[in-house]
Amino acid sequence: MTETSKNPFKFLEKSIEIDGEVFYFYDITHFNQLSKLPFSIRVLLESAIRNCDNFHINEGHVTTILNWAQYKGETAVDNQEYEIPFKPARVILQDFTGVPAVVDFAAMRDAVLKLGGNPEKINPICPSDLVIDHSIQVDFSNSNDALKKNQDLEFERNKERFTFLKWGAKAFNNMIIVPPGSGIVHQVNLEYLARVVFAEKQNDGRCLLYPDSLVGTDSHTTMINALGILGHGVGGVEAEAVMLGQSISFLLPEVIGYKLVGELNQYVTSTDLVLTITKNLRQLGVVGKFVEFFGPGVSFLSIADRATISNMCPEFGGTVGYFAVDNRSLDYLRQTNRSAKKIKIIEQYLKATKQFRDYNDSTQDPMFSKVITLDLSTVISSLSGPKRPHDRVAVSQMKQDFQDCLVNKVGFKGYEIPSNELNNEASFVWEDGTEYRINHGSVIIAAITSCTNTSNPTVMLGAGLLAQNAVKLGLKVKPYIKTSLSPGSTAVDHYLRESGVIPSLEELGFHIVGYGCMTCIGNSGPINENIATAIESKKLVCCGVLSGNRNFEGRIHPLTRANYLASPLLVIAYALAGTVDIDFENQPIGISHEGKKVFLKEIWPSRAEIQEVERQYIIPSMFQQVYEKIQLGSSNWQSLVAPTGKLYPWDESSTYIKHPPFFDGMTRDLPVKEPIKDARVLLFLGDSITTDHISPAGSISRNSPAARYLTDRGLAPKNFNSYGSRRGNDAVMARGTFANIRLVNKFMKFPGPKTIYIPTNEEMDIFDCAERYIQEKTPLILLAGKEYGSGSSRDWAAKGPYLLGIRAVIAESYERIHRSNLVGMGICPLQYLSGQNAESLGLTGFESFNILLPDNVSPGQNITIETSSGITFDVKVRFDTDVEILYYKNGGILNYMIRKMIF
Structure with missing residues (x-):
């Protein structure tokens, strides 16, 4: 058919x-x-x-x-x-991953025009929303003007990217681009973009109802599961495919039923609950599985509580963490100013199709692959750390746990500090001339940040009330602790101000510093040089405490070797204490202005107190006020002059936004696929090569091909920025492909981004070697072992190899999504037959290869590979569907869609 x-x-x-x-x-x-x-x-x-x-x-x-x-x-x-x-109903993007998608769409328009078509036909077919939220960092904090200064610097650093995205906001139909300063993508998604049920006008004028669902280019897309919307994170190639109306595929999943019973006690937060669940599910093992929450305990959880749980889905390893729609969901829609008619449509449609839940009705419980149960009343106050989000620590055990970590062997729970260095202290002089002393456990960063918790009014208002109670007693935070508050949306700003807690938060140093994904992704900004020198001089294990979802080593800041995930209330508590080396049950958090010891329990608000304030100040008019003008953006955004027109006027001097070469030389007719003859091996790799090994990420090394490219264009190293910020420039990204210092290439003696140019046996940077082969018109392949492309899905893990001239990969097995991405970029994935690999076949990688791929290849067909050494062997072609063969013959999914749209 x-x-x-x-x-x-x-x-x-x-x-x-x-x-x-x-x-x-x-x-x-x-x-x-x-x-x-x-x-x-x-x-x-x-x-x-x-x-x-x-x-x-x-x-x-x-x-x-x-x-x-x-x-x-x-x-x-x-x-x-x-x-x-x-086939999801929509796509959501953040700016780091969204820029290359918009770049590709702009380039597709140019290609369509060259081929004689109408470029205005190139638009997202599937509704697509992009929220700019990953570009702001905490350069300034603990001051009334921190927000303005950070936002001004954000625009200064990202002007080229923002100008391009502002053009895209006007140029493309079926796409919303939410300006910077609006909030974190996942919270804006929950409060504003979520449809829950689509009501879509058809060509015949009828209106079709169907469930909202989505994929997003951020792993924490799962936060939307809290509102009964099926969504999860994918890489850029899959996202672009869905934007163009294509389906994605995955394995039919097991579904773990996570039954909640009982009720949280008055002094426990949703953060404590999610850290408990995260540890539990990590131990169980749910990678690649759906987790669906049910049971009477769910009915006690607000949508914000559920969102805190769903957000942490990547940390407990599942594909989704799903809560079906119930009456609480409808209440949330009313609270966030959705129309009465829309809510009625959602309710009646979902009930008519048996997709609406009553969590107290066990007769609605479906079958699951496995069921586990948690009694909410057993949850206790917790943190997680110091290096992984699923290493939960009870607050009551925190002091002992941290002390154990100091002496444990180096690992996820250890630093192996020598006994003679356990009592190390360092002193430094602060900006006001005061001398302070710090030691192991001293808190250096305290940040209320990330979509995990800033979406939740209960914990945000709880933090505000805790701050009020602390300020009344005269408690203070030491000025050298870098304190910050980055709400998930400007709606949070409204209710914190209306409820009167902002002055107390600011008194403790928690000024609003931005609306975006900040400290949690490492955008924590600089630390005072005097503190830095003190920490390094005594090799101190100093700490960050943040209300985020990830605390991997080196992620938050290089100087905070220990990082703990915590509720916003505990972030303030540990900031007040100034250390994680404290037992809150037996040690005071501080001394009041009357000279009395103050314990944490004396200033901690109850859940009932918090909910009373929440009922009073979380009102629909607030969300209406925030979101009716969200697309206008800040004064910085409004004053940004962007090009007009449907075609983007590429700036040849830009080092951030560049016209990609994916469609160079493209013809209207299907190209004749040239056979892969006399191909050389660019890299000879082993098992478990991840997308982190392949895709460019992090800072740009000063001695790398990418650095040489930027230097040639007049940039000093301080302006190199990161690969993430330059994802819209294919020249930078191609040069960063396989640039991981830990890449093990069997051609080389030592790990790193080097390979051998086989004709002369020269050692070269991988990019430079690939360039020489391309100039000689020599096709390239990769040899790899098991699980090639495992890890997070990343678009440049497929785009980069394509730009390096790689035509095929031969591996023992593939990570499912990466294999699909290779096909999407026109690279042929081949798999050794069972029991075979490069070593068993006697391959050295120095041979040349002829890959005999027939024109009428079928999914899963075996083909023959001939080598210059005389070794001949069969491999399985890993095109798994007829659709994938169609993509490959077109040179990739984007090329396929161009040809489809111009006819």
Whole structure:
């Protein structure tokens, strides 16, 4: 059948009248199996049925999902893996990952024009939203003008990128670009962008209802699961495919049912709950699985509480952390100013299709792959650290745990400090001339930051009330501790000010420093030089305490060797204490202005107190006021002069935004695929090569090809910035591909970004070697071992190798998404036959290779590879579907879509 084939499930279409208007939907209740399906799987089922065309999505896929209980339920006996397609309703992007997507779309328009088509046809087919939130950092803090200074510096650093995105906001249809200063992508998604149910006008004028679902180019996209919206993080290639109306695929997942019973006690926060869940699920092992929460305990959790849990899904390892829609969800929609009619449509549609939950009704409980139970009343106050988000530590045990970490062997819970250095202290003089002393455990950074908690009014207002109580007693935070408050949206600013807690937060140094993803992603800014010298002189294990979701070593700041994730209330508590080496139950947090010892329990607000303030100040008009003008942006954004027109006027001198070469020489007709003959091996790699090894990330080394490129364009090293900020420049990114200092290439004696130019046996930088081969028109391949491309999905892990001239990869096995990304960039993934690899076949990597790929290749076909050494062997072609073959023959998915759109 063809792409335009009629949907075989059209007979399931039904109508429903809501407030006098007729809507249509696909009735998934037709199938008896529905009652056994987890609610998250029902979203996949509806999408497959609605989009079934027997080309991208066929009837067999629908049957597979319907039979989920047979394949993945608790009593399943079939151990086979089943790949299924998923066509999300929309895409969400943040600016680091969104810039290259918009660059590609701009370049596609140029290509369409060259081919004689209408460039204005190139727009996202699937609704796509981009929130600029990753570019601001805490350069200034603890002052009334910190916010303005940080935002001004953000625009100064990112002017080129922001100008380009502002052009894109006007140039493309079906895309919203939310300006910087609006908030964190996931919180804006929850409060404003979330549809929950789409009501989409069809070509025939009818309005079709279907569940909201999405993929996002950020791992914490899962936060939206709290509102009953199925969403998860993907790489840029998959995101662009979905933007262009294509489906993505993944393995039919197991669904872990996480049953919540009981109720949280008055002094426990949702952060404590999520750290408990994260440790629990990490121990269980849920990588690649869905986690679906159910049970009567869920009904006690607000949507903000649920969002805190769903946000941490990448930390506990699941694909999604899903809460089905219930009455609490509808209350949240009312609170955040969604219209009464919209809410009625959501409720009636979801109830009609059995996608609406009553968590107190156990008869609605579906089958799961496995069920685990948590009694909420057993949750206690916790932190997590010092190096991983799932290493939970009870607050009552924190002092002992930190002291143990100091002496433990180097590892996730150890620093192995020699006994004669455990009591090290260092002194320094602060800006006001006062001398301070710090030691192991001293808090240097205290940040209320990240989407994890700043979306939650309960913990944010709780922090404010704690600050009020502390200020009343005269408690203070030492001025050298870098304190900051970066709310997830400007709505948080409103309710903190209206409730009257901002003055107390500021009194303790927690001024608002920006609205974006800041300290949690390492945008913590500089530390005072005197403190830095003191820490380094005595090799102190100093600490960061943050309300974030990640605390990996070196992520927050190089000088905070220990970092603890905590609720906003505990961030303030440890800032007041000035150290993590404290037992709050038996040691005072400070001394009052009357000279009395003050214990943490004396200033800690109860959940009931917090919720009373929350009921009073979290009101719909506040969200209306914030979001009705969100696309206007700040005065900096408004004054930014961007180009006009549907085609982007590329600036040849820009080192941030560059026209990519992906469509150079492209023709209207399908190209004849040249055989891969006399190919050379660029890299000979082993097992578990991750996307971190492949994709450029972090700072740009001064002796790298990327540094030489930037130096040649007049940039000093201080202005190199990072690979992340330059993701819109393919020349920088290609030079950074495989530039990881820990890359093990079997051609080389030592790890690093070097390889051998085989014709002369010269050692060269990988990029320079690839360039020489490209100039000679020599095709390149990679040899790899097991699990090639594992780790986070990253678009440049496929784009970079393509630009290096790599035509094929031969590996023992692939990470599923990366294999798909290679196909999406026109690179052929080949797999050794079972039991074979480079070593068993006697390959050295110094041979030249002929890959005999037939024109009529079929999915999973075996083909023959000939080498110059006389070794001949068969491999499996890892095109897994006919659609992937179509992408490959077109030179990649973007090329395929260009040809599709111009005819």
